[in-house]
Amino acid sequence: MTVKVSVVIAVYNPGKYVEDCVSGLLRQSLTPDEFEVFFVDDGSTDETPARLDQLAAEHPHFHVIHQESSGWSGRPRNTGIDAAQGEYVMFHDHDDWLGDEALERMYAYGRANDADVVIGKMAGIGRSVPRGLFRINRPRVTVENAPLMDSLTPHKMFRREFLTEHNMRFKEGRRRLEDHVFVVEAYLRAKSVAVLSDYVCYYHIARDDGANAGFQRFDPVGYFNNLREALDVVEELTEPGPRRDQILGRWLRAEMVERLRGKRFLKNPEDHAEKLYREIRGLLTERFGPGVLTHLAPTQQVVAGLIIADLYEDIRALAAWEVRIKPTGTLDSLEWENGRLNIGFSAEYEVDGVPLTFGRDGERDLLELPLSDEAREALAKQGITLDAPVDDSDVDLVIRHRENAAQYYLPVDSAPHRLDTADGSFRQRITARAVLDPETAAAGVPLTKGIWDLHLRIKSCGWSKEARIGAVHGEDVEAGRLAALTGEPRRLVLPYWTDGPGNLSLDVDQHTGKLERDAVMLVDPAAAVVDGGTVRLPLPLHVAADAGDPVQLRFERKNAGALSADAVVDGRTVSAPLPLEKLTGMRWAVRIGVPSAARGEAKWTRLPVDVVVDADGKGRVIDRHTPPASKRAPKPAPKKQSAPPRPLWRRAAGRLKRALTDQQKKS
Structure with missing residues (x-):
C-alpha cells in the first residue's frame, strides 16, 4: 500500500516530553501501513536516542535517523x-501531539481539494495559535482571500511532489524564522491551500519547564536579519503593489509593531x-513603504509612525497606557430554548476601571491616546490620523475546552x-446575543x-483582548442557569459559576458533581409533595417538551437497597408512584x-429531599438535612445561673487572710 503521510519530527x-508526541502517533486512526514516522535525532545527549530506537524496534512504521x-530544527527536517x-x-x-484522527482527516481533506498545503486546526496549551484562520473550513484558499499569514509555523502537511x-x-544552522521562510514560499507557490477547521x-x-525553543529570548540583530530572508522570498515571488504590501504587513504587524506594545514590550x-x-x-x-502601513489597524499605524519618527519615549508611554486597558463584559440573559442556550451579553473596554472614551472632531471619531505634541505633529506629517473606526468594532464569544484548549466560535449578533x-467624548458598549447549541x-x-469555558473577545481600533464572562451578571440570569438534556442519546449540559470569580462555564455530560450542588440550590424541599400514592419533585434542570421521560427516579436506604420508580417528566417536575408498602416505616x-x-x-444524583413513609402508610417529603427524630439532639437543659461575684471588700479580705496565714507558717 502506498504511504499516505510521512511524519517528520x-x-x-526532549526528555519526558516526547512521550505525549509518541502517544499521539500511536493513537492515529490511519493504519500503520498508511503512514510512517521519521524521528530525526539531532545529536541528543539525553536518554532519547535509546528510547527512539526501542520504539522503532517495536513499531515497523517508526524510523529513527541519528545525526x-x-x-x-532546519537540518533534521x-x-x-x-x-x-x-x-x-x-x-x-517533539513536545507537541496530534489529535487521534489528525493524519487521516488532513490527508483526506488535502486529496479532496487537490491541496499542495493542508493546515489542520491548532489548539494552544500555554501558547498562542491562530484563531480567525480556523473559524470555518476553507477548502481552497490563498494569501489574498484568507488569513494564511497568521499561521507561519511548519506544523502542516505539504504534498511531497510539490516540495520536490x-x-x-x-x-x-542555528537561526530563527526558518519556518517563516519555508512556509511563506509554500503559500506563494501553492496552487491551493486547504484549511481544516x-x-x-x-x-x-x-512545556512546564519553559524550554520550548521559541520561548527563549533572542538576539534582535540575528532575529531581524533572519526576518529579512522571509521578506526576500516575498519580493522574489511577488510584484510590487497591494498584494505584496498585504503580505509584508503580517511581519510589520506581528513581528515588529506588536513587539513594541503593552506588556509584551515593557516586560x-x-x-x-x-x-x-x-x-x-x-x-x-x-x-517597508507607506503602502504596507495601510494594512495595519489604526493603533498599529500610530506605533509604526512613532517608530519612523524615532519617538522612543512616546512608544513607551503609549505601551504603559495600553497595559491598563482591560476588556469587561456583563452577562445580561441566559435561557434554554429548544435545546439551545441563548446568551445575551454586553462588553466594552475600560482603563483603570473606567470606560475607555473616544473624542469627537465634527463628524470624526478620534482615538484619545496619551501622545506628546511632538508625536501628534510627526504622525500628521506622515498622513497618519487618529481616526477611530468605532463602527467596525465587534465582539466574539468563544467556547474553549479547559483541558485540551480546543475552541470554537459561537454564532453572535452584535451591535456597537x-x-x-x-x-463631550463618548464611550462604546457592544451588546450581543449568542446561541450555543451543544450538539x-x-x-x-x-x-x-468535559468543562468548557466561555470567553468574550472585543476587537476595536487595533485592540483585540479577551476576558471571561459571567462574574458580572444581571439579576434575572440565575433563573435561567439550569442544566438541560440535549442530543441523542441524551446527556446533561450544565451552565455553572466557577469557584472564586464566578465566571460562566459548561459541564458537558456530568464531568463534575456540580449537578448535585445545583440541586441543593435550585430545588425547594417545600415544593416537593406526596399526593396519595404519588410523589412530585421539582427538577434542577430544563427538559425539552419532546424529550420524553429521560429522567429515572429511585429511593435508597443504607442496608436496605434501592427501589426504582417509573418517572414522568412534566416541565420542571418529575412524578413517580410510591411503592408505599415497601417504604413504610422508613x-x-x-x-x-x-x-x-x-x-x-x-x-x-441525590436530591436535597428525603421521602418518609410513616407506619400508617402515609408519605411525606422533608428536607434531607433534617435529622431523624431518633438522632435529634435533646433540648439543652437551662444553664445554671452563676452566683453574683463577691463584693470587692470580701475579695480583699480573703487575700489579706491568706497573706497572714503564709507569714505565720514561715515564722
Missing part, C-alpha cells in the same frame, strides 16, 4: 524530507528593549452603541465531555438518574 533532548547536532516516501509530509515538534518540484528545504489536529504545547529589560527597538526601526525604514459622556457548537458536531434518600452519553447509562 526533529528531536533534540550530529546542527543546532536548530530536511533529512526527514529526503527520507520520506509518503504522498504528504507532515512536520511535527520547487526544491523546497528549510534554512539550516472542524477538528483539532495539532496541539501546540508550552523586556531596558537594555534589551532599546536594542529591540533599534533593530525594528532599522528594518522598518529599510524595507455610543454613550455620551459629560465632557453543533464544535464546528457542526457535539461538544465533547426514611429514604431520593436520587434522579440523568442520562450520560459517555457512560451509556444513567448517572445518579
